[in-house]
Amino acid sequence: MSTGKAAVFFGPGRPFEIREFALPEVEPDAVLIRVSLANVCGSDLHFWRGDAPLRLPPDGWIYGHEMTGRVAALGARVKTDSLGRPLKEGDRVAYTYFYPCGRCHACLENQPAACPAKIERPLGPSQFPHFHGAFAEYYYLRPRGAIFLVPDSLPDALVAPVNCALSQVIFGLGRAGLRFGDSVVIQGAGGLGIQAAAVAKDMGAATVIVIDQLASRLELARAFGADHTIDIKEVTDRRERVNLVRKWTGGVGAAVACDFVGFPQVIAEGIEMLRSGGTYLEIGTISRGAKVELEPSLLVWGSKTIVGVIQYDPGTIARALDFLVRNRARWPFDRLISHTYPLEKINQAFADSEWHAKETTSITRAALAP
Numbered sequence: 001m002s003t004g005k006a007a008v009f010f011g012p013g014r015p016f017e018i019r020e021f022a023l024p025e026v027e028p029d030a031v032l033i034r035v036s037l038a039n040v041c042g043s044d045l046h047f048w049r050g051d052a053p054l055r056l057p058p059d060g061w062i063y064g065h066e067m068t069g070r071v072a073a074l075g076a077r078v079k080t081d082s083l084g085r086p087l088k089e090g091d092r093v094a095y096t097y098f099y100p101c102g103r104c105h106a107c108l109e110n111q112p113a114a115c116p117a118k119i120e121r122p123l124g125p126s127q128f129p130h131f132h133g134a135f136a137e138y139y140y141l142r143p144r145g146a147i148f149l150v151p152d153s154l155p156d157a158l159v160a161p162v163n164c165a166l167s168q169v170i171f172g173l174g175r176a177g178l179r180f181g182d183s184v185v186i187q188g189a190g191g192l193g194i195q196a197a198a199v200a201k202d203m204g205a206a207t208v209i210v211i212d213q214l215a216s217r218l219e220l221a222r223a224f225g226a227d228h229t230i231d232i233k234e235v236t237d238r239r240e241r242v243n244l245v246r247k248w249t250g251g252v253g254a255a256v257a258c259d260f261v262g263f264p265q266v267i268a269e270g271i272e273m274l275r276s277g278g279t280y281l282e283i284g285t286i287s288r289g290a291k292v293e294l295e296p297s298l299l300v301w302g303s304k305t306i307v308g309v310i311q312y313d314p315g316t317i318a319r320a321l322d323f324l325v326r327n328r329a330r331w332p333f334d335r336l337i338s339h340t341y342p343l344e345k346i347n348q349a350f351a352d353s354e355w356h357a358k359e360t361t362s363i364t365r366a367a368l369a370p
């Protein structure tokens, strides 16, 4: 064990190339992880497509973030996971891929998820610690990275989305103030929206309404706890959709509505679906430059709040793992990943994901098994 393979990205429209790199010397507070499963996430597709400007290092970029693996080497000072449980080589783990700095304003206010420095600009694989992302045989968890033992009862396929979609959704719904007995509107039934339906039910939501334009995704949303679904292709009139939400929420509108779509056009409609005093959770629209037209007086007269969230406080991962253990039999989590590819087939995995994102089908994530 002295080198590892990685898929290097050289920019939109260019194929990933499989290269081999020396394994890094593990710093005292770091952990080297042997990646067992890495998912292709919606945001990975954004970079791949070239939706957002990206300055890549000349030697390329190893990226990807939704993953799980086993401890390959522990730094000299790492004896336990982040919850104080003994950690050893070979243990299955879930972990963050971002590193709140601990010294900025947000960090000092105990808001690590809001740390503007928690994600570095892309580093090339020639730079230490070489293994910067999930699409590789190894991932280097830097000092300050949070790491959690994975319960034996959870298979890798369930754990891989924990450090992205699932933790993001749990943290976001918490930040939106979702409470027992609330009603929730979820716009978009992709990986995030589907898991949000289940998390909202587990948090005690009385009514969960999911909106999408693909019947197969809405069927999946119902399997994950949605009480009602709206197919935009069937209910084409916006006012009619808002009225349906009112009807299913006792005439008042939802306490929380969430953008898991990624197209800002849906935001005004989601805000309209809120009850007076409700909160709109913005997670989906990550592309910079996307704009939306809003009537601010609707926020003022409706006493509505908009909350933006990117990633989560690292401790959320432990709650996400507990959620899966608690609800594993309740919802069909194994339906969330429908195809697994070897690392060498990463170009096909991306192409297939792109196709599936556009067409009607059951795939919500492709997974690489490096």
Ligand SMILES: [Zn+2]
Pocket (backbone or CB within 6 Å): 041, 042, 043, 044, 065, 066, 164, 165
């Ligand atoms: Zn992700």
Ligand SMILES: [Zn+2]
Pocket (backbone or CB within 6 Å): 100, 101, 102, 103, 104, 105, 106, 107, 115, 116, 117, 118
């Ligand atoms: Zn910080």
